[in-house]
Amino acid sequence: MIIDYRPEPTELAYTFGGVAPVLSLRPGQLLRVRTEDCFGGRVRSVEDLPSQVCEFPYLNPVSGPFYVETAEPGDTLAVHFAAIEPARDWAVSTTFPHFGALTTTHTTAMLHEPLEELVWRYEVDRERRTVRYRALRSEFTVDLPLEPMHGTVGVAPAAFEARMTITPDAHGGNMDTPELRAGVTAYFGVNVPGALLALGDGHCRQGHGEVCGTAVEAAMDTVIAVEVIKGVSTPWPRIEDDRSIMSTGSARPLEDAYRISQHDLVGWVGELTGLHPMDAYQLVSQAGQAPVGNVCDSNYTMVAKLAKQHLGEVSPYGGAHRRLRAVAAA
Amino acid sequence: MIIDYRPEPTELAYTFGGVAPVLSLRPGQLLRVRTEDCFGGRVRSVEDLPSQVCEFPYLNPVSGPFYVETAEPGDTLAVHFAAIEPARDWAVSTTFPHFGALTTTHTTAMLHEPLEELVWRYEVDRERRTVRYRALRSEFTVDLPLEPMHGTVGVAPAAFEARMTITPDAHGGNMDTPELRAGVTAYFGVNVPGALLALGDGHCRQGHGEVCGTAVEAAMDTVIAVEVIKGVSTPWPRIEDDRSIMSTGSARPLEDAYRISQHDLVGWVGELTGLHPMDAYQLVSQAGQAPVGNVCDSNYTMVAKLAKQHLGEVSPYGGAHRRLRAVAAA
Amino acid sequence: MIIDYRPEPTELAYTFGGVAPVLSLRPGQLLRVRTEDCFGGRVRSVEDLPSQVCEFPYLNPVSGPFYVETAEPGDTLAVHFAAIEPARDWAVSTTFPHFGALTTTHTTAMLHEPLEELVWRYEVDRERRTVRYRALRSEFTVDLPLEPMHGTVGVAPAAFEARMTITPDAHGGNMDTPELRAGVTAYFGVNVPGALLALGDGHCRQGHGEVCGTAVEAAMDTVIAVEVIKGVSTPWPRIEDDRSIMSTGSARPLEDAYRISQHDLVGWVGELTGLHPMDAYQLVSQAGQAPVGNVCDSNYTMVAKLAKQHLGEVSPYGGAHRRLRAVAAA
């Protein structure tokens, strides 16, 4: 049996933490959830400038939070993404005043005028698995692969905090990494009873770093299943797919996001293999990858990734990914 | 008439935002408030290691929040510090595992063991206005000037956020700047009805940057008076004293904290003097100072400072500082 | 006809700039060049600690510089890598005191003792195309793919500078990106007559960011061919392979390396396709990749990469890569 959850606009949340749960989830249960795009669905054409049709702080809404039964502080919440599919046949991307990697921002404050605010509308072809880019100032078009993902997934933060959904940190949030695609299991440390999982900000695809500040933004129909790993803590969000394990780090400057993710991966590899920390450091140094998440949000995100085949026989989190994969297949 | 507020331990707050007010304040009224030190008063001798006697997240408590009558989102709250006086004849400073500028931390994650955790106890001589430093590993002692200040002052953040008191950002918080001393008026943009002002983290003195992570930490008896400047917004906390105006910025990396503060000061100088932005940029470039706040917290803080004598006749915030000075003198 | 160059130890160079050329190269000519590893070949076993067997500043030697005929300031030098093959059946990696991403360094200065200095010796199997990792503190071994590359390639810098080979910057240098493999063409802006090309620091493979500070370091036998593109300047090193174009950026903090590389790619895409800068920004944002080079050297390096198939018919640098590919095949 699969639960369906499709929030009313008034049910959307704008923070992780500080929000009451909308639903209770039992480990092992499948949930189909609709998520709105980062503009709350208000940017639909090239005329809909986000600074005019959206209102701060009602940006980047998430569906949830979901109260996960049995989850307690100190546990780990495993969230498997069985499916992530665009809910509409269009998506949008924009520049937004003072947001993005190649522009002055709220914190990288400069004396320049903002870059021009523009909207690109993409046609989403769910059959052919493409999105169509159309230039605004010339005739150029190109079809890019449809590679759906969630930019924002996380749980309530520790220390009584409530954080804007736009910020990624140790609780997850707006990590904006293409690694968060269908087929993966994400792991979050639980900070409050029920974990309070929420997700949103679907992307039909995204370049590394989301350099202009937004991806190909879309509402999504997403299917997840969760599991609680009791008594195991997870300091920063991690991801597992069939072939790799991944640690994330979100911070500024970008080298700190890199450091956090690599440091976490070194520790994780040591735990899984029994390697001495310096040996794990060496192995990650030669075999590890570092896919860039975002370089535009209030914290930047890096991922540290290692193929499981280099680790011998390992079973992260006691096989949670394999189990959840089976739940999803059923 | 002066109101006295001395919180019970259970009344202390650990976030800005997400906490109900403890008291209502009328503009123009004087409030005497006791604040605990950043360890909640639990570190009293060199044997009291903070990682043993304190419990996360019960660190850096603030007194408040205070609901300021008439304050609405979009207004500015002016907070005048009439007095800041140590409440005890001792104070402490410590190293704390993975905290400080010359150590690996939670986000500048490395493979080193933490530095040694140590406590220094200072004798506070309120008559002679000194604190006495005593080396732990040799006989060296020296008296340093007593220069009391608050590390943490702020209001509830925007966008439904609740932030740990240890983090400085646009709402104020743990800016840890020695400029926040008796005689100054601090200005904060109001984000929620009543502003929800809170303060704590008194320092008997502090070096620039708080390089080891803590100052000469002390409980304080502090007297403040507030005023609401209606319809005037303040994007980042500002400070005014008899001689200077100051803008603050809190971010990482440190150059962004510098950029925010200088950018805000350039804009402020333009408003006060009618100077073109490029002329204000030039004047601040040659006459401005940049006292370092902290280089150890989850955001770093810089202050941009300019002597009022270089600006001709100016009256920031319509003379709020002068008025509050008068209230305090009365 | 192919020229062979195998330097004597005394012929190796330790800076880009400030060194007389060892050889003159004609465009279109093939050169086979031996390069030493970054330790000058002195670290051969787990007993050879680099801080003992190597002597600063005699680290990271390069072969060259080569004077390229007809190259003048303002031109671009295209360097095609026809082959990069390990010269020996072993390679080494090490930790080095105060070097690497997860340790305090010369500039990220802290009070920690250095991490333990260790050497890992890899067996290189040129037939099976693998290198064998062996843990030092346990029995774990694993074979990793042999993927040879050069960490260090560049030309003499502008402005009369001479830079240590360990530093990457606008002239190239120690970029440490796995994208610099056989089959690619690298482009460098020419700053001095003859360009003064040099290369070294071969890696049998490298993780993203070279997190511990060194890769699987090896002497290499490398075949290159060069071409001069007259009157075309190249502000930062670029790379082209059969499928992609790439821009590099080297700076600190890491987001600046990202910004430089993405900014250069946006401009390059605009030139190749006629796209308006904002349209190019959008296309790169959705279709671009950002492989991490190094996060351990005196500047960090990022690469911005885009598949040529997304650009329609383009011919970067007038088809230099195709022409040099043909020279190499001959």
Added chain:
Amino acid sequence: MIIDYRPEPTELAYTFGGVAPVLSLRPGQLLRVRTEDCFGGRVRSVEDLPSQVCEFPYLNPVSGPFYVETAEPGDTLAVHFAAIEPARDWAVSTTFPHFGALTTTHTTAMLHEPLEELVWRYEVDRERRTVRYRALRSEFTVDLPLEPMHGTVGVAPAAFEARMTITPDAHGGNMDTPELRAGVTAYFGVNVPGALLALGDGHCRQGHGEVCGTAVEAAMDTVIAVEVIKGVSTPWPRIEDDRSIMSTGSARPLEDAYRISQHDLVGWVGELTGLHPMDAYQLVSQAGQAPVGNVCDSNYTMVAKLAKQHLGEVSPYGGAHRRLRAVAAA
């Protein structure tokens, strides 16, 4: 007896390292040296836009290098500034395209157009000790104190490098700190025989961080005296005046410049007082200052400063400052 040196334009240098000495200096001897301003004297009015009248890389010229007799690698060169006086009755400041802290730059690369390029001309009143600021777009003028200093002082770098004079690093260079004023002694580690001291970039005054990218730039008549401290190395430039000792650090991001300077000061205090490193860390944390140098050059510069009165009886570098003070007074 005092030596006079006034370079011809063709004698000016644009790098530290890679340049032959213009003069030999004996320790204890006084040298009066004329330095040009950072524009080579070519910007004389508000019409002289630097990007038009100056030619890269002929910017920020230094006088020298001077060969200091007896100085050998591993020694420290002490340079006392007996006098720094403006050579003309005018000075200039400018914005320069893509240079400064509140603008996109070569490395903080963005898609904005450059800020407007403007020149401000200051009248220098050497009697009244003021410089007069005049706004370009309004009638505002103000007299600011004349506080002459050198932005650029250093020696030849290590490792066969030659560095543009615009870059500060371990060899000194363009540190742009107001602490480098008359009456101080600066200490530099010697990397090559004769040290090869050079200086330039006089400022009539400078705000903290040189936020717009240039100070009140002026040619200077400067008197120095040098001493060689044999067998004592100095890793980063240090400064001493009658009241304080100071360490400098130059790096990016700005927190690394802070770390270097504070780390060096902690070590120096430990050496001078016998304090354990953790005790020195604590003392610097409470009593230290952190004057900002520049936040606009290719590396940023921070200074860590401590009053000697807090250290008991100390004699840095065996009393070099006192001795050179006496030489200057004679």
